[in-house]
Amino acid sequence: xxxxxxxxxxxxxxxxxxxxxxxxxxxxxxxxxxxxxxxxxxxxxxxxxxxxxxxxxxxxxxxxxxxxxxxxxxxxxxxxxxxxxxxxxxxxxxxxxxxxxxxxxxxxxxxxxxxxxxxxxxxxxxxxxxxxxxxxxxxxxxxxxxxxxxxxxxxxxxxxxxxxxxxxxxxxxxxxxxxxxxxxxxxxxxxxxxxxxxxxxxxxxxxxxxxxxxxxxxxxxxxxxxxxxx
Ligand code: URA
Numbered sequence: 001x002x003x004x005x006x007x008x009x010x011x012x013x014x015x016x017x018x019x020x021x022x023x024x025x026x027x028x029x030x031x032x033x034x035x036x037x038x039x040x041x042x043x044x045x046x047x048x049x050x051x052x053x054x055x056x057x058x059x060x061x062x063x064x065x066x067x068x069x070x071x072x073x074x075x076x077x078x079x080x081x082x083x084x085x086x087x088x089x090x091x092x093x094x095x096x097x098x099x100x101x102x103x104x105x106x107x108x109x110x111x112x113x114x115x116x117x118x119x120x121x122x123x124x125x126x127x128x129x130x131x132x133x134x135x136x137x138x139x140x141x142x143x144x145x146x147x148x149x150x151x152x153x154x155x156x157x158x159x160x161x162x163x164x165x166x167x168x169x170x171x172x173x174x175x176x177x178x179x180x181x182x183x184x185x186x187x188x189x190x191x192x193x194x195x196x197x198x199x200x201x202x203x204x205x206x207x208x209x210x211x212x213x214x215x216x217x218x219x220x221x222x223x224x225x226x227x228x229x230x
Contacts, residue, residue, distance in 0.1 A: 003029060003039045003047060010054050018049075026050045043089045056089055061226050062110045063207065067215035072099035072108060082108055085216050097121055098129065098180055098204060106131075106201035107209035109221075119229045120204060126161070126178040127205050127229075131185050134198035138170040143192045147175065153187045160188060174202070205229060 004018045007027070011018075019037045021027055027034045028048045029041055041047060047054045064082055066072070071079045074092060079102060083091050090112075097109040097120045111117055120127050143165060150159030164176040175185060186196045202209055206228040210219060 001041060001043075003027065003034060003041050004037055006041060006047060006056070007049055007054050010057050011049070013049075021049060043087075059113045059116075060088065060094065060111060061113065061116065061221040062086065062088075062094070062218050063210060063213070063221055063225075064108045064110060064218040065209060065213040065215050066100055066105055066108045068103050068105050071102055072096045082110070086110070086218055100201060101183065101186075101199070104199040104201065105215060106199075107204055107207070108201075109204060109207065110218075116226070116229060121180065123179060128176050128178050128203075129180065129201060130174055130176045130203045132168075132172070132200040132202055133175055133185060133189065133196055134172050135189060136171075136195040136197055137193070139165075139167055139173050139194065140192075141167075143189075143194070144173075146192055147188060151188050151191045153181065153184070153191060156181070160184070163188070 004015060004022065007013060007018050008015055013021070022034055022037050025033050025035065026049060029039065029045050064085060066082055069079065070085065071081045073081050073096070074083055075081060082096065083094065086094070093112045094110040095112065095114065095117045097111060097117045100106065100108060109120065119125055144167065147160075147163040147165045150162055152159055160181070161178050163178070166174045168174060175188070177184060181187070185199055189196050207221070207225050213219060
């Protein structure tokens, strides 16, 4: 993108004033003074105008197909993080809306819109999440009834909210839950005497993981997807 356009998009200066600033040597790109008004930049470049950093102010909403082995955190000393998979400016300001375990794959939403994140993650909003679960032992019909009634997880005082389990085959099922307790799906199956060996999130609310995204790939959400949480 052209630097003058980037500054114009993210400040209230006219193109003329931006060109004057560039000609006066008041604009730097990664510390180097710019002297051409048509100079261009990469998304990760740092632009400073008259001592002030210019940041892209647009709010971002991203869906990522999380692969196993990536941590849902902004930094981690042991493992790569989901942010390592994302290549956009100011990615450090993205919040992860509903974390997945290191070994869980599937849909992760990231945004720098704190209110939108709250709509997805607040316990009061009961946003539904659908997981594809693979277990070590066969899944019984009794498990579905147990989950529908609510489960007392180890260390908790309240039952889980009613959850919907649909068997796919003897060792695989889809589970829809409306809350996001720590390791919730694994703990629910543990409470039923089973073990989860693979877990994949397929959807959050009405947002489905895009089948075009391979593990590690991401895309920006559409306006319809964004507004599905308003
Ligand atoms: N429940 C879990 O146990 N793990 C996840 O990553 C997500 C939900």
